[in-house]
Amino acid sequence: ATPVGLLAGTGRASQLGILIRGPEVLEDTRTVDTIVLDKTGTVTAGDLAVTAVTPLNGHDADQVLRLAGAVESHSEHPIAAAITTAARDAAASSEASDYSDSADFSGSTVPEVTGFESAAGGGVRGTVAFPRNHRDDSGVAVAIGRQSPQQLPTQTLGEPGPADFRTHTVAAGRSSYIATQLSSGSLTADEQQQLADAEAAGATAIWVSVDGQVAGIISLQDTIKESSAPAIAEFKRLGLRPILLTGDNAEVAAQVAAAVGISAQDVFAGVRPEDKVAKVIELQEAGRVVAMVGDGVNDAPALAQADLGIAMGSGTDVAREAADITVMGSSLGQVVQSVQLSRKTLGIIK
Numbered sequence: 001a002t003p004v005g006l007l008a009g010t011g012r013a014s015q016l017g018i019l020i021r022g023p024e025v026l027e028d029t030r031t032v033d034t035i036v037l038d039k040t041g042t043v044t045a046g047d048l049a050v051t052a053v054t055p056l057n058g059h060d061a062d063q064v065l066r067l068a069g070a071v072e073s074h075s076e077h078p079i080a081a082a083i084t085t086a087a088r089d090a091a092a093s094s095e096a097s098d099y100s101d102s103a104d105f106s107g108s109t110v111p112e113v114t115g116f117e118s119a120a121g122g123g124v125r126g127t128v129a130f131p132r133n134h135r136d137d138s139g140v141a142v143a144i145g146r147q148s149p150q151q152l153p154t155q156t157l158g159e160p161g162p163a164d165f166r167t168h169t170v171a172a173g174r175s176s177y178i179a180t181q182l183s184s185g186s187l188t189a190d191e192q193q194q195l196a197d198a199e200a201a202g203a204t205a206i207w208v209s210v211d212g213q214v215a216g217i218i219s220l221q222d223t224i225k226e227s228s229a230p231a232i233a234e235f236k237r238l239g240l241r242p243i244l245l246t247g248d249n250a251e252v253a254a255q256v257a258a259a260v261g262i263s264a265q266d267v268f269a270g271v272r273p274e275d276k277v278a279k280v281i282e283l284q285e286a287g288r289v290v291a292m293v294g295d296g297v298n299d300a301p302a303l304a305q306a307d308l309g310i311a312m313g314s315g316t317d318v319a320r321e322a323a324d325i326t327v328m329g330s331s332l333g334q335v336v337q338s339v340q341l342s343r344k345t346l347g348i349i350k
């Protein structure tokens with residue numbers, strides 16, 4: 001039978017917006033000595049914004065952004081949401097301007113994507129199809145292709161046939177993923193340097209390739225949640241060692257860690273989803289009792305492996321399903337409360 005104290009603790013937890021899989025979870029929480037934190041969406045808001053687009057190899061910045069945005073509109077990653085929003089904004093603002101027929105998009109139309117694929121912790125790819133549009137002398141967009149503009153009323157362009165579309169295979173993601181999408185199989189020394197420059201600026205740098213060639217870099221920046229630094233200070237006071245685990249680059253990870261009070265030796269960057277699990281196992285094998293806090297699909301295996309898996313309520317369903325505890329808000333403060341609650345509850349029933 002479940003001790004009455006534990007049941008009371010579970011009830012108190014739900015009042016605090018902390019959902020617990022079962023009363024026994026509170027007992028596991030008490031013994032935890034290490035807290036592994038995912039970065040994006042857990043320590044940071046995951047509310048990224050595109051800060052720069054660097055076109056490469058003769059590509060156009062707007063075009064790079066829109067092609068990436070078309071593919072990213074099918075992904076639920078915070079990076080994807082930011083790129084999609086920026087691409088829509090770019091499309092909307094260029095609608096009024098003189099957009100030449102060499103441009104890949106017309107107006108704010110979101111092009112169709114086929115063969116969408118997502119590699120967790122790597123990036124996304126797909127084939128983008130867009131109408132062959134151009135503006136005639138009066139500035140009205142008309143379709144060209146199998147039908148001549150004269151045959152078409154300007155408003156109704158009719159059912160487009162295959163010849164009315166051009167397609168490009170577009171990929172967006174981390175450099176190691178993009179390398180696998182390139183005809184050459186690797187980034188050039190010059191491209192590596194561009195990446196180093198973007199990352200040195202503390203940005204998350206996403207590569208875009210078009211038809212097997214590097215087309216540019218999209219730089220994004222996130223904001224650290226105000227609640228993160230106080231919560232991390234509290235974890236330390238409670239005797240928990242905080243560790244930052246992220247798929248993002250080392251420069252961004254180091255900046256975030258420094259800002260929230262996680263020591264440099266406890267930062268692990270560029271970690272792929274399968275390696276997040278490996279890191280948790282490594283800590284467990286070293287005798288640590290590990291809590292893992294995450295929000296993403298990529299965190300789910302590590303949440304399941306940890307002695308205590310904690311999902312942010314603002315995160316994905318997959319993460320919540322893998323976790324023992326889900327905190328309803330988006331603050332690490334509630335994770336602190338979970339630890340305090342379990343200690344109090346078990347203090348009472350002992």
Ligand code: ADP
Pocket residue numbers: 038039040041072075077079080119120121122123124172173174175204205206245246247248249271272273296298
């Ligand atoms: P985190 O651990 O910070 O939550 P992820 O493991 O989800 O990060 O992703 C790691 C890296 O993989 C990202 O920094 C990015 O470079 C790349 N990536 C993942 N998903 C996408 C996507 N939808 N679009 C572009 N890049 C992506």
Ligand code: MG
Pocket residue numbers: 038039040041042294295296299
């Ligand atoms: Mg995350």
